[in-house]
Amino acid sequence: MHCVQIHESPSMKSKMKLKWCPASDVAFDAVPFFDEGVQAGFPSPAEDHLDLDLDLNSYLVQHPSATFCCRVEGDSMVGAGIQTGDVIMIDRSLTPQKGSIVLAVLDGEFTVKRVDVQDDKLLLIPENPKLKPIVVGEESHFQVWGVVTFVIHKV
Amino acid sequence: MGCGDLCDSQGVMSGASEHMIALVDCNNFFASCERVFRPNLVSKPVVVLSNNDGCVIARSNEAKALGVKMGAPAFKSERFFAHNGVHVFSSNFALYGDMSKRVMDTIRPEVDDMEVYSIDEAFMVFEGPAAEERARALRLKVEMWTGIPVSIGLAPTKTLAKIATRIAKKMPEMKGVFALRSPADIKRALQRCEVDDIWGVGHRSASKLKSFGITNALKLTLADPGWVRRNLSVTGVRLQKELQGTVCSPVNDAAPRKKNIRTARSFGAEVKSLAGLKESVGTFAVNCAMKLRGEGSCCASVTVFVSTNPFKPQATQYHGARTIKLDVPTNDNLEIVAAAMRALGEVFRSDCTYKKAGVLVGDIVPSNQVQLGIFDSVDRSKRGTLMKSIDTINAQMGRDKVRLAVQGFDRRWRLKQERLSPCYTTRFADILTVSV
Numbered sequence: 088m089h090c091v092q093i094h095e096s097p098s099m100k101s102k103m104k105l106k107w108c109p110a111s112d113v114a115f116d117a118v119p120f121f122d123e124g125v126q127a128g129f130p131s132p133a134e135d136h137l138d139l140d141l142d143l144n145s146y147l148v149q150h151p152s153a154t155f156c157c158r159v160e161g162d163s164m165v166g167a168g169i170q171t172g173d174v175i176m177i178d179r180s181l182t183p184q185k186g187s188i189v190l191a192v193l194d195g196e197f198t199v200k201r202v203d204v205q206d207d208k209l210l211l212i213p214e215n216p217k218l219k220p221i222v223v224g225e226e227s228h229f230q231v232w233g234v235v236t237f238v239i240h241k242v
Numbered sequence: 243m244g245c246g247d248l249c250d251s252q253g254v255m256s257g258a259s260e261h262m263i264a265l266v267d268c269n270n271f272f273a274s275c276e277r278v279f280r281p282n283l284v285s286k287p288v289v290v291l292s293n294n295d296g297c298v299i300a301r302s303n304e305a306k307a308l309g310v311k312m313g314a315p316a317f318k319s320e321r322f323f324a325h326n327g328v329h330v331f332s333s334n335f336a337l338y339g340d341m342s343k344r345v346m347d348t349i350r351p352e353v354d355d356m357e358v359y360s361i362d363e364a365f366m367v368f369e370g371p372a373a374e375e376r377a378r379a380l381r382l383k384v385e386m387w388t389g390i391p392v393s394i395g396l397a398p399t400k401t402l403a404k405i406a407t408r409i410a411k412k413m414p415e416m417k418g419v420f421a422l423r424s425p426a427d428i429k430r431a432l433q434r435c436e437v438d439d440i441w442g443v444g445h446r447s448a449s450k451l452k453s454f455g456i457t458n459a460l461k462l463t464l465a466d467p468g469w470v471r472r473n474l475s476v477t478g479v480r481l482q483k484e485l486q487g488t489v490c491s492p493v494n495d496a497a498p499r500k501k502n503i504r505t506a507r508s509f510g511a512e513v514k515s516l517a518g519l520k521e522s523v524g525t526f527a528v529n530c531a532m533k534l535r536g537e538g539s540c541c542a543s544v545t546v547f548v549s550t551n552p553f554k555p556q557a558t559q560y561h562g563a564r565t566i567k568l569d570v571p572t573n574d575n576l577e578i579v580a581a582a583m584r585a586l587g588e589v590f591r592s593d594c595t596y597k598k599a600g601v602l603v604g605d606i607v608p609s610n611q612v613q614l615g616i617f618d619s620v621d622r623s624k625r626g627t628l629m630k631s632i633d634t635i636n637a638q639m640g641r642d643k644v645r646l647a648v649q650g651f652d653r654r655w656r657l658k659q660e661r662l663s664p665c666y667t668t669r670f671a672d673i674l675t676v677s678v
Contacts, residue, residue, distance in 0.1 A: 152347040153387035155667060157674035164678050174673070180387050190676065195282035199678040213678075232281070232389075 147237050153180035155233065157190065157197075164188070164199055166214030173240045175199065177233035188235040193221070194228050199235060262373040262421070263493055264366045264396045265403040266349060266380075268342075269411065271362035271390070272300035275341045276331050278389035279666045279674055287328040291316050294508050295332050295660055332659035340667040341390060348387045352380050357493045365400055365493045374421045381418050397422040400491050401484035404441040405431055405459070432460035432485060442481055447474055459485055503541070505529040506600025512551060513596045519548065519586060524648035526601040527582035531575045534603060535629060540571035540612050542605035544578055546585035551597035562589040571605070571612045574625050575632065578603065579646055 148154045155177045159169055167188055169175060177190045188201050191211065200211035200221070209223040223229045268274060272290040277283050287304035291297065298305075298314045308326055310319070316330070323330050342361045350356055353376075355367035368376055377394045384392050395406025402422050409431060410420035422428050438448045440459050450473060456462050462470075463485045470478045480490040505526040513519055523546055534541055547563035564585040572578060582601050632644045642649065664672035 150387070152344040155674070156670075157676050159676055159678055161678040169678070174670075179389065192281040195284070197281065197674070197676040199676055230281070 147176055147239075149236070150178055150180040153233075154178050154236075159199060163213040163215050163218050166216075167201065167238075168240070169199065169214070169235075169238050170240060173238050175235050176237040176239070178236045179233040181234040181236070183231045183234050190232045190235060192228070192230045192232050193223065197232070202231070260369070260371060260373060261398075262368045262396045262423075263398065263400055263403045263489070264353075264368055264373070264377055264394050265359075265400070265407045266345075266364050266366065266384070267393050267395075267407050267411070268345060268362035269391045269393055270300055270302050271342075272331075272333060272338055273302040273305070274390050275338050276329075276334075276663055277302070278341070279663070280329075283329055287326065288331070289323070289328055290331045290333055291661070292333060294510060296508075299333065330661050332662040334659075334663050334665065336665045336668050337663065340665075341388060344388045344667075345384055345390050345392070348384050349380060352376070352383065355493050365403065367493050368396065374419060377419045377421070378417070392418065394419045395422070396420070397428070398487045399484040399489050400493070401441050401481060402428065402431075402487065405435050405439075408435075408439065428487065429460060432463060433458055435459040437462060440481065440485070442477070447478070450474075502602055502604040502606060503530050503533050504600060504602040505533075506547070506598065506602075508598045509596070513599075514594075516586075516590050516592070519590065519596060519599055520583060520648050523582050523586050523599055523601060524579050524646060525642065526599070527579045528575050528642070528646065528649060530601050530603045531573050531578045531629075532633065534573035534606070535633065538609050539606045540573045540609050541578070541603035542568050542571040542607065543603065544568065544581040544585060545602040545604065546582050546589055546599070547602070548586070548589055548596050548599045550594050558594050560591055560594045562591070564589040565604075567605075570620070571607050572620075573609065574620070574622075574629060575646060576625070577620070579648060583648065 144151075156174050157177060159173045159175055160171050162171060164170075169188075175190070181187075183189050183202055185204055186201060188199065190197060190199050191202070192198075193211070198211065200213055203210045203212050203220075209229065211221040211223060213220065273288040276288060276290065283302075285304060286302070287308055287310070288302040289298045289305050289310055290300040292299045295316050297316055298310060298312060298319070301310050301312065305328055308328065310322075310328065322328070338361060345362075346356075346358050346364055349364060349366065353366035354369045357365045359365055373396055377396055381392055381394055384390060393407055393410040395403045395408070395410050396419070397403040397406045406420045406422040409422075410416050410418055413420070422431055436458055437443055437451045437456060438445075440462070443451070451457075451462065454473075456465060462482060465482065467479060467482065470482050474481070483490050507522070507526070509522065513522065527544070530541075530544075543565050545563055545565040547561070549561040550557060550559050552559065566581040566585045568577065568581060635644050636642065664674075666672055666674050
């Protein structure tokens with residue numbers, strides 16, 4: 088089964104929201120159902136009620152020209168729900184905040200970590216108890232490439 | 243002197259209702275695109291090669307500093323590149339096209355009018371005050387959103403904006419933005435701009451101008467208009483006016499519909515057989531049909547051209563072209579390929595070895611203005627649905643996944659692209675992988 092499980096990534100653990108919509112909630116039950124007696128050519132009464140299809144792009148991508156996808160390998164961010172093989176969405180137009188999960192470039196290499204500032208020091212914090220935070224030294228080249236906004240995980 | 247001051251102050255005073263034309267130019271665009279996804283190459287020399295890995299078509303600043311020339315043949319530079327740690331890429335137009343679109347889409351909401359001029363350049367209009375400040379903010383936004391560094395030149399006309407952009411690029415202290423506004427600034431810039439560097443002055447016009455002692459742009463603005471008209475035609479007069487600050491070529495939002503669409507390639511390996519040519523010409527024809535559908539057009543003529551390798555003078559030289567007229571304009575793969583195959587059959591000579599072939603579709607009309615033929619036997623709505631399905635599948639599964647048999651499966655004629663980077667932004671299989 089291929090299913091897209093989407094969690095909003097900032098402060099993911101606390102706010103993981105997966106909402107089930109029971110079939111009866113769906114707007115279509117307001118549409119009368121004709122099972123007989125409708126002549127061919129009678130305009131569908133549902134026509135005026137038809138909505139656009141759910142568009143995952145508009146849900147996942149706020150700034151199309153600044154949004155990029157990338158695939159993740161490794162387990163340093165499992166605590167944030169980012170696992171090996173997952174696709175993450177990165178929005179370059181967003182300014183990283185304290186606590187944002189970012190795709191960063193540290194000395195020419197990409198990495199995904201949560202950023203934090205403690206005692207005037209920039210920290211890259213993994214979401215895995217086995218790993219320690221990385222202190223970004225003043226001599227190292229550091230740049231936030233973009234802010235991670237969503238994780239797409241195949242279940 | 244007094245007059246100059248007066249002009250200057252007027253120029254500044256009228257700033258409140260200013261209309262400035264700006265040119266955005268992406269710095270070393272193809273090399274910059276590669277670097278966005280390879281941050282380890284920042285501040286390293288990077289070059290991008292033309293189709294078939296022929297010659298250098300883009301250089302990072304570091305590569306320029308090493309003395310790598312534009313157009314340098316790749317095979318001659320192989321050792322130089324290896325020795326100097328130059329990172330070499332085949333051209334990846336799927337990537338550059340997508341990055342270009344991102345840059346243009348990022349700019350569009352910030353300006354009052356925009357004309358995309360090429361893959362890495364766009365003219366724009368800033369109305370009202372603070373044009374330079376807006377341009378600086380825009381430059382930062384484009385770099386943040388897309389990772390592509392750009393330079394912006396502002397001036398009263400396109401031709402002057404082009405000169406301003408050169409200055410923005412060449413003088414690091416301008417931080418990527420330069421505005422040519424006051425008559426004194428414009429005069430100084432024109433004096434420093436050689437005629438070869440004026441936008442729209444070709445090699446021949448430049449030598450002609452120089453032979454009359456017109457060596458820089460300022461001298462061209464001072465030349466007698468009658469003389470300019472006689473020697474450089476009406477194009478020269480427009481150019482002169484633009485340099486003087488009069489708009490002759492406004493920023494034009496709507497791109498004109500293409501007059502014809504062309505797909506042509508040099509082959510990685512030379513092709514001798516008709517079957518081999520059919521594969522490539524078939525693929526080019528499908529490519530043209532796809533582009534027509536993309537812009538909602540149909541074509542009424544299909545031209546096929548083939549040529550031998552001009553760098554092998556001992557072999558038989560031949561350049562042939564044949565055009566087939568269509569009864570009903572179309573953008574259907576099957577019809578355009580059929581016409582291309584007929585044209586190829588007529589143009590093909592079995593005693594030659596071919597290095598290049600191409601397909602050009604012409605007499606383009608909008609799809610909704612197609613005149614149907616009385617004897618038309620094609621079910622056009624059904625075929626339209628078929629083409630839409632093919633385009634949808636190919637967009638999802640990869641280019642040419644659904645193809646006509648004539649396009650073949652053995653693609654020896656295809657481009658030589660030995661150092662192609664992944665299509666990071668247009669193919670799921672190619673997206674960036676990050677170890678975390």
